[in-house]
Amino acid sequence: MVQQSIGERVLRKEDLRFITGKGNYTDDINLPGQAYACFVRSPVAHASINSLDISAAAGADGVIAVLTGQQVAEDNLGSLPCGWMVHSKDGSEMKQPFHPVLATDKINYVGEPVAVVVAETYLAAKNASELVEVDYEEIEAVVDISSAQSAADIYPEVPGNTVYQWELGEKADTEKAISQAAHVTRISLTNNRLIPNAIEPRAAIADYNTGTQDLTLYTTSQNPGLARLILTAFVQIAPEHKLRIIAPDVGGGFGSKIFVYSEETALAWASMKLGIPIKWTAERSESFLADAHGRDHVTEVELAMDDEGHFLGLHVKTIANMGAYLSTFASAVPTYLYGTLLAGQYKTPNIYVEVDAVVTNTAPVDAYRGAGRPEAAYLLERIVEIAAREMNLDPVEIRRRNFIQPADFPYQTPVALEYDSGDYEASLNKALEMADYAGFAERKEEAASRGNKRGIGFSCYIEACGLAPSQVAGSLGAGVGLWESGEVRVNPTGTVTVLTGSHSHGQGHETTFAQLVASKFGISVDDVEVVHGDTGKLDFGMGTYGSRSLAVGGSALSKAADKVIAKGKKIAAHMLESDVENIDFEDGEFKVRESNQSKTFQEIAFAAYVPHDYPLEELEPGLSEKAFYDPENFTFPAGAHICEVEIDPDTGVVDIVKFTAVDDFGTIINPMIVEGQVHGGIAQGIGQALLEQCVYDETGQLLTGSYMDYCMPRADDLPNFDVGMTCTPCTHNPVGAKGCGEAGAIGSPPAVINAITDALGVMEIEMPATSERVWRAMQQAGGA
Amino acid sequence: MYDFNYHKPQTVKDALSLFKEADDGIYLAGGHTLIPAMKVRLRAPTDVIDLSGVDGLIGIREESGALVIGALTTHDTVATSEVVARAIPALNSLAASIGDAQVRNRGTIGGSVANNDPAADYPAGVLALGATIKTDRREISASEFFTAMFETALEEDELIQSISFPIVESAAYIKFPNPASRYATVGVFISRHGGQVSVAITGAAATVFRCPEMEQALSDNFAEVALDSIQLNADDMNSDMHASAEYRAHLCVVMAKRAVASMS
Incomplete structure (x- = not known):
C-alpha cells in the first residue's frame, strides 16, 4: 500500500x-430523443423591440418550437437574480433592473438572447434562428464607463445609470490624514475589462421527464447546488426537490461558470414546456458575447504619507461597470471583495473607499479569477510603487516600513477584515533572494549595453478567500450562506x-x-x-x-x-x-x-x-x-511577486525575462497542484497586464469578439516562473489552508506594470501595456 | 456553415468548368481563410471546388534563375524546403512565420496570394521579389497583381498555378506580428539584386505596397543608417485597436532596418 x-x-x-480523452463533459452527453437549441441574439446594443415574427422560423424544416420572451413572461418566470444586496451611502437598496430570461420589449446589450429555436438538429435550429424577424428600434447606447452616470438612463428604475453609491471606512479621518500629510501621492487608473475564455464553452442539456415530473439539468457549473437554489427559489423553474443539476467534467470556469445565465435557464424551462431533452453548447462567439466579463473599473487614488514614507491615509474612488444587468454576484465584487482588501499588507490607519456601480449597454460583468481583489491589489501596489519613487525610497523599503508585522496578528484593518495570520516580510525576503534583487543593477546595465531597457517591479498582495463566514456575509447583504x-x-x-x-x-x-x-x-x-x-x-x-x-x-x-x-x-x-x-x-x-x-x-x-x-x-x-x-473568518493568502522585464526601445515590445512568486497559502496538501494553480494565475495576470482587453465601440458592438482580436496569453508570451512558498497556517480552519486558486491573477498584474514603468522611468502606463502604449510612453518621456 | 455542393476535380480544366457552372462557386486551396468564414456564416458559396486533387499544383523547383512554387504548396513545405533555402532563404522564414503549425500544414501560397489579405505575409515577398504569378491563362507580374484590399488582378474564375520568384542575391522578411492573430501588423520584405533594392510592406496599409523612399535610400547606401531619416506618411496607414497609423508608420522603418541588418 x-x-x-x-x-x-x-x-x-x-x-x-x-x-x-475519456473525460465526460456536458457536450459529451447525449440523451435519447434530444433536441437542440439555438439562441437568437440581438445584433444591437440598445433598442426597443417593435415586433418579433417567428412564423417563418417556426415553419422551417426540423423546427420543434420557437420560444420567445413573451412566453417566458406569460409563464411568470422571475428575474435572474443578483444574490448580494448592496446598500448605498444613504442607506437605500441598490437599484436592480429586471433581468429577463429572454428579452421581451427591450434590448440592453449586443448578444442578449431574444428567442430560442428548438429543432431536431443544431443545424436546423441555427438555420431557423436566422428566420426570426426582429424589428429593433435603436436607442443611443451607453458604453463609456466614465460618462455613464451623465448619460440618458437605460432603465427608469436605475436613475443616473447608478446601481449604488457604496462606501466603506472613515471618510472624515481619512480626509484629515490626507490634508495634513507631509506627502500625498495621487494616481488615476483603469482596471481593464477582460473576457474569461474558459477552454470549454458553456453547455447544457435540460431533460424533463413528463412521467416523474423530474427536471435534470446537465450544465457547466462551478456550483450546481447554488444554481439549483437560484433556479428554484428565485426564478421558480421547478420545485427544488424536483430539479437535479449535474455538473460533470467542466473545462475551466475562472468565475464565469458560477452564474445562472439566461441560456441554461431558458433550456430548463423549454424542456419542461416541450417535454423533451434539449441540448445547447455555446459557440465560441457566443462565449465572447454572453459570458459574464470581468474587472472594468476606473479609479482615483490618494495615498498620504509622513516624511518617512509611513502610510497615513488612503482614499479610493471607483466607478465599476456592471454591464447591462446585475449578474449573480456582480454587486459584491467591487464592494465586499474589493473595498475590504484596501489595507493590503500595510498598517494604513485611515482608509476610505467609495464605489459607484453603473449599468451600461455591455455584457454583464461579474466575478472573474480574483474578483475585486485583483482590482484592489492593482491600485494599492501601483500607488505604493509610485509613492516610493516620489519619496526617493527603494520600493522594497517603503513596503517594509509599512508592513503589518507578525506580532500584530490578529490584525484589525480599518476596512472591516481581521487578518488571522501572515508574515509578509518573510515572503518578500524569500522572493528577493530568489529573484536576485541584489544583482538587478548589474543586469540592468548589461541589458543597456544591448540597447534594452530593463526594469523590476514588486507586488505584495493580499486576498481574502475561504468565502465565507455566513453570518458576516449575511450582515453584508449576501443572499445565501457560504x-x-x-x-x-x-x-x-x-x-x-x-x-x-x-x-x-x-x-x-x-x-x-x-x-x-x-x-x-x-x-x-x-x-x-x-x-x-x-x-x-x-x-x-x-x-x-x-x-x-x-x-x-x-x-x-x-x-x-x-x-x-x-x-x-x-x-x-x-x-x-x-x-x-x-x-x-x-x-x-x-x-x-x-x-x-x-x-x-x-x-x-x-x-x-x-x-x-x-x-x-x-x-x-x-x-x-x-x-x-461554516468558517469563522475569511482566510488571507498573501505573497510577494517580483517581475523583471526588458523592453525593446524601438518597438515597445515587453519581454518578461524573470518572474518570481512567493506565496503563503497556509498548509499545502499537494505542492505540485498548488504550483500549477499559481502558474495559471500568473499567466492570466500577465494576460491582463500585457495582452487582454475587451473592446466595445461607441455603439456597443463588441470589437474583440474572437481570438483574432482578443489576445489570450500563449506559452511563448510567458517566462519560466520561479515559484516559492512560505507558510503561516490559517488559525481558524482545521486544515490550516488559506486558498491558492486566484493568487497568481491577483499578485502579478501590478508587478508587471511596476516593472515596465521602472524600465521606462515613467510613473504610469495603462493595462494592457501593449507595445504601442509602451512606445508612446517612451516618446513622451523622450527616451526612444 | 450553410449547405454547399462539394467538388473535387482532377484537372484545371474541370475546375474551371465547375466554377462556370456554379451559381456562386469558390475555389478551396488550404481553406484557412475560407473555412472559418464559412463556419461563422460570413461566406456562403453554393459550390466549393476543392483543388487538392488537381495534378501539378504542388511542388517547388528551381528553373532558369527562378524559384517556382506550385500554388497548392503548403506554408510548411516552403518553410522547410531545401530548394527554397538554397535559392531564397527569406521565403523559408516568411513561410515559417505564418500562423501556427496547423495553419502551415494546410495553408497554401496560392491561397494566400489570391486572397490578398492586407495583413498576409506572402504578398510582401511576391511584390518585393518581383515574382510572376502564372495562372491557367496568363502570366501576371506582381506589380500588377495586388490591386486593393482582398482584391487582385485575377478574373473571377482564374486559377493561380504557380508563382515564379527571380532568385536574388539577398533578401529578408521581418514582421511585427499582431499579438492576438499573429498576422502581420507590419511586415517588411527587402530584396537586393545587382545594386537594385526592392522594399515591399504588408500589414501597414489597405494592401501590400512598395516603398520607393526606402528603396532609393538603400540603393544609395545599403545600411540601417540610410533609413534613419525616413518617415512614412501615417495618413496612408491602417489604424485599428491593435496599432495606430502612426505606430505602424514607425514600425515599418524599424522592421526595414532589422531586415537590412539581417542581410548585412
Whole structure:
C-alpha cells in the first residue's frame, strides 16, 4: 500500500481520463430523443423591440418550437437574480433592473438572447434562428464607463445609470490624514475589462421527464447546488426537490461558470414546456458575447504619507461597470471583495473607499479569477510603487516600513477584515533572494549595453478567500450562506467515497481531497474516490469560487473524517475490550494505548458493516459521516511577486525575462497542484497586464469578439516562473489552508506594470501595456 | 456553415468548368481563410471546388534563375524546403512565420496570394521579389497583381498555378506580428539584386505596397543608417485597436532596418 501524505506531490488522479480523452463533459452527453437549441441574439446594443415574427422560423424544416420572451413572461418566470444586496451611502437598496430570461420589449446589450429555436438538429435550429424577424428600434447606447452616470438612463428604475453609491471606512479621518500629510501621492487608473475564455464553452442539456415530473439539468457549473437554489427559489423553474443539476467534467470556469445565465435557464424551462431533452453548447462567439466579463473599473487614488514614507491615509474612488444587468454576484465584487482588501499588507490607519456601480449597454460583468481583489491589489501596489519613487525610497523599503508585522496578528484593518495570520516580510525576503534583487543593477546595465531597457517591479498582495463566514456575509447583504458540505463514506472493505459540495473544474480536487482524507485515515490515495457536481448525490453545497474549496470544502471533509475516526474508536474499544478514551488512532490503526492490541482501519470498517462483534445497543452500524463547515473568518493568502522585464526601445515590445512568486497559502496538501494553480494565475495576470482587453465601440458592438482580436496569453508570451512558498497556517480552519486558486491573477498584474514603468522611468502606463502604449510612453518621456 | 455542393476535380480544366457552372462557386486551396468564414456564416458559396486533387499544383523547383512554387504548396513545405533555402532563404522564414503549425500544414501560397489579405505575409515577398504569378491563362507580374484590399488582378474564375520568384542575391522578411492573430501588423520584405533594392510592406496599409523612399535610400547606401531619416506618411496607414497609423508608420522603418541588418 502506497500511503501519500499531506505535502506530497501526488500525480493528479483525474489526469488519466483528461489526457486520454475519456473525460465526460456536458457536450459529451447525449440523451435519447434530444433536441437542440439555438439562441437568437440581438445584433444591437440598445433598442426597443417593435415586433418579433417567428412564423417563418417556426415553419422551417426540423423546427420543434420557437420560444420567445413573451412566453417566458406569460409563464411568470422571475428575474435572474443578483444574490448580494448592496446598500448605498444613504442607506437605500441598490437599484436592480429586471433581468429577463429572454428579452421581451427591450434590448440592453449586443448578444442578449431574444428567442430560442428548438429543432431536431443544431443545424436546423441555427438555420431557423436566422428566420426570426426582429424589428429593433435603436436607442443611443451607453458604453463609456466614465460618462455613464451623465448619460440618458437605460432603465427608469436605475436613475443616473447608478446601481449604488457604496462606501466603506472613515471618510472624515481619512480626509484629515490626507490634508495634513507631509506627502500625498495621487494616481488615476483603469482596471481593464477582460473576457474569461474558459477552454470549454458553456453547455447544457435540460431533460424533463413528463412521467416523474423530474427536471435534470446537465450544465457547466462551478456550483450546481447554488444554481439549483437560484433556479428554484428565485426564478421558480421547478420545485427544488424536483430539479437535479449535474455538473460533470467542466473545462475551466475562472468565475464565469458560477452564474445562472439566461441560456441554461431558458433550456430548463423549454424542456419542461416541450417535454423533451434539449441540448445547447455555446459557440465560441457566443462565449465572447454572453459570458459574464470581468474587472472594468476606473479609479482615483490618494495615498498620504509622513516624511518617512509611513502610510497615513488612503482614499479610493471607483466607478465599476456592471454591464447591462446585475449578474449573480456582480454587486459584491467591487464592494465586499474589493473595498475590504484596501489595507493590503500595510498598517494604513485611515482608509476610505467609495464605489459607484453603473449599468451600461455591455455584457454583464461579474466575478472573474480574483474578483475585486485583483482590482484592489492593482491600485494599492501601483500607488505604493509610485509613492516610493516620489519619496526617493527603494520600493522594497517603503513596503517594509509599512508592513503589518507578525506580532500584530490578529490584525484589525480599518476596512472591516481581521487578518488571522501572515508574515509578509518573510515572503518578500524569500522572493528577493530568489529573484536576485541584489544583482538587478548589474543586469540592468548589461541589458543597456544591448540597447534594452530593463526594469523590476514588486507586488505584495493580499486576498481574502475561504468565502465565507455566513453570518458576516449575511450582515453584508449576501443572499445565501457560504458554508460547505462534505461527506465521508467508508465502504465495508475500507475504501472511501468522499462527497463534496465543492466542484472541480480544473483545480484537481479529486487528488487534493483524496490526499487530505487518505492522510487522515492512513490509507492510500488510490483508495479514496471523490464525488462532486451532482445535486442528486450530494447534500446541498455552495461550490467552488473565491479560492474556497480546500479552506471550506476541505475543512468540512476534515471534520467529517474526524467523526469517522471518533466512531471508529468506539467500535475499536468494543472489539479490543478497552475504553474509548484509551484508543489512539494513528498510521491507519486503532490502538489500545500502551499495549500491542490494535485493529486496522479496514477491520473497523468491515466490523461497522458486518456488526457481529459490535456495540449495537449504543452504536448504529455503518461508517459514514457528514459535516457542514461554516468558517469563522475569511482566510488571507498573501505573497510577494517580483517581475523583471526588458523592453525593446524601438518597438515597445515587453519581454518578461524573470518572474518570481512567493506565496503563503497556509498548509499545502499537494505542492505540485498548488504550483500549477499559481502558474495559471500568473499567466492570466500577465494576460491582463500585457495582452487582454475587451473592446466595445461607441455603439456597443463588441470589437474583440474572437481570438483574432482578443489576445489570450500563449506559452511563448510567458517566462519560466520561479515559484516559492512560505507558510503561516490559517488559525481558524482545521486544515490550516488559506486558498491558492486566484493568487497568481491577483499578485502579478501590478508587478508587471511596476516593472515596465521602472524600465521606462515613467510613473504610469495603462493595462494592457501593449507595445504601442509602451512606445508612446517612451516618446513622451523622450527616451526612444 | 450553410449547405454547399462539394467538388473535387482532377484537372484545371474541370475546375474551371465547375466554377462556370456554379451559381456562386469558390475555389478551396488550404481553406484557412475560407473555412472559418464559412463556419461563422460570413461566406456562403453554393459550390466549393476543392483543388487538392488537381495534378501539378504542388511542388517547388528551381528553373532558369527562378524559384517556382506550385500554388497548392503548403506554408510548411516552403518553410522547410531545401530548394527554397538554397535559392531564397527569406521565403523559408516568411513561410515559417505564418500562423501556427496547423495553419502551415494546410495553408497554401496560392491561397494566400489570391486572397490578398492586407495583413498576409506572402504578398510582401511576391511584390518585393518581383515574382510572376502564372495562372491557367496568363502570366501576371506582381506589380500588377495586388490591386486593393482582398482584391487582385485575377478574373473571377482564374486559377493561380504557380508563382515564379527571380532568385536574388539577398533578401529578408521581418514582421511585427499582431499579438492576438499573429498576422502581420507590419511586415517588411527587402530584396537586393545587382545594386537594385526592392522594399515591399504588408500589414501597414489597405494592401501590400512598395516603398520607393526606402528603396532609393538603400540603393544609395545599403545600411540601417540610410533609413534613419525616413518617415512614412501615417495618413496612408491602417489604424485599428491593435496599432495606430502612426505606430505602424514607425514600425515599418524599424522592421526595414532589422531586415537590412539581417542581410548585412
